[in-house]
Amino acid sequence: MAEPGPAAGENGVGGRVVRVGTRRSQLARIQTDSVVEMLHELHPDLHFEIVAMSTTGDKILDTALSKIGEKSLFTKELENALERNERETPLDAVVFHPKNCGKTLSLLPEKSVIGTSSLRRAAQLKKKFPQLEFRDIRGNLNTRLKKLDEKEEFSAIILAAAGLKRMGWENRIGQLLSPEDCLYAVGQGALAVEVRAKDQEILNMVSALHDGETVLCCIAERAFMKRLEGGCSVPVAVSTMLKDGQLYLTGAVYSLDGSDSLKETMQTSVNYPQQNEDGPNDDVQHVGITAKNVAGQAQEAAENLGVELASLLLSKGAKHILSVARQLNDAC
Structure with missing residues (x-):
């Protein structure tokens, strides 16, 4: 994840106080303030209380990120569930x-x-x-x-x-x-609002901030990463694009020095209409993302795209490349 976005939650909308957790860094506060401002415009009767906290990644500054051995360095203290909304350039x-x-x-x-x-x-x-x-x-x-x-x-x-x-x-x-020079990180540029999975009131509130294209791109990217079992300790990179109802995903894995790599591109249709009626899959998460205003079939297609692309790379030897990279990184 590029710099993680804010996490939201507390006693629900009915309590009229919504506590929003954030990292203490200036960038995290700017991102948090932007989300809170949007939510306040939609819910002027609510009071949003911002709570700053330090995360594992903020506290350990004398060790390379790839060597700490924790996947949720900047989000573990904020995590419960994940929501995506509008995305800045991922480059x-x-x-x-x-x-x-x-x-x-x-x-x-x-x-x-x-x-x-x-x-x-x-x-x-x-x-x-x-x-x-x-x-x-x-x-x-x-x-x-x-x-x-x-x-x-x-x-x-x-x-x-x-x-x-x-x-x-x-x-x-x-x-x-450009992606030709350097494919970017999974989810880079997208703001995340993390919400307790069972907090339906807050989930409904933040769902209004979703950007459908960002949701589908991030689902595909995260599914790709999950299937590869990637993280900060191995070089995994992506690039996504949604055009004319087709979602394109480019994914790659690299050795530490870049001399050995695998890179492929796949696409799938995500041109499905959003169902207005709540159904049994209304709150289904796809790789940790709950997006109520994006067609469930489109989300499923995006997730399958990420899994299939990762499986293709694995069939061509990605597991060996990543295993060697992980071992060398641990040994450094």
């Missing part, structure tokens, strides 16, 4: 040291050091830019940018473009990486 962005302003990765001097905490980004970019060096960098966006600007350690760092835009720092984006 990765390059932020350059001031001395390299105006350059691109291909124009940086040989042996330039690029900072990233993502095995996915490093694996792909090592293959495309073998002349560059990639080094781990941790901390929130403010911390990473400070390390970049005030020290000479990094020539550039790779961040999610969505986070930079939400912080109002779009002007720091020196280069956007």
Whole structure:
């Protein structure tokens, strides 16, 4: 997950107080405030109380994300169920040291050091830019940018473009990486509102914020990741697109140095009408996502797409690539 969105829940709408949990980082608060603002416009009679908390990923800053051994580093303290809504660009962005302003990765001097905490980004970019060096960098966006600007350690760092835009720092984006350059992370750019699975009142309330395209893309991406048993400790990447009722999913797995990889694209129709009547599958979750305003058949098709694409890669040797990557990462 790129930076996780806020979690909502408490005693339901009837209590007139809705507590919204969030990470303490500036970006998390900005994202939380945007969701709360939308909910307040829809429910002006409710009081939304924002509760900031520190997560496992916030507390452990001296260890690479891929080595902590916990899949829910930034969400475990907030998790119960998952809702998706509108999605910012999922692309990765390059932020350059001031001395390299105006350059691109291909124009940086040989042996330039690029900072990233993502095995996915490093694996792909090592293959495309073998002349560059990639080094781990941790901390929130403010911390990473400070390390970049005030020290000479990094020539550039790779961040999610969505986070930079939400912080109002779009002007720091020196280069956007297309999916041809770097496939992005599962769910990157999508805001998540996590809700207790049985809290129907809150589920109904946040369902109004759903974006149907984002829901289907994220279901496909998450199903792909789940079937591969992926996570922060292995390089798994995706790209999705919905066009003319067809959902396209590109998925890939990489060795740590990017020298070995598998990449395939599949598509499926998701052109199903939304049923107005509540049915027995009205509250069915697809890979942790409950989307009441998106056709159930479309969600099922998206999930099947992710599973089938992952199965195709597994049949071609993805399990071996990921197993070796996981072992090497643990040994480093």
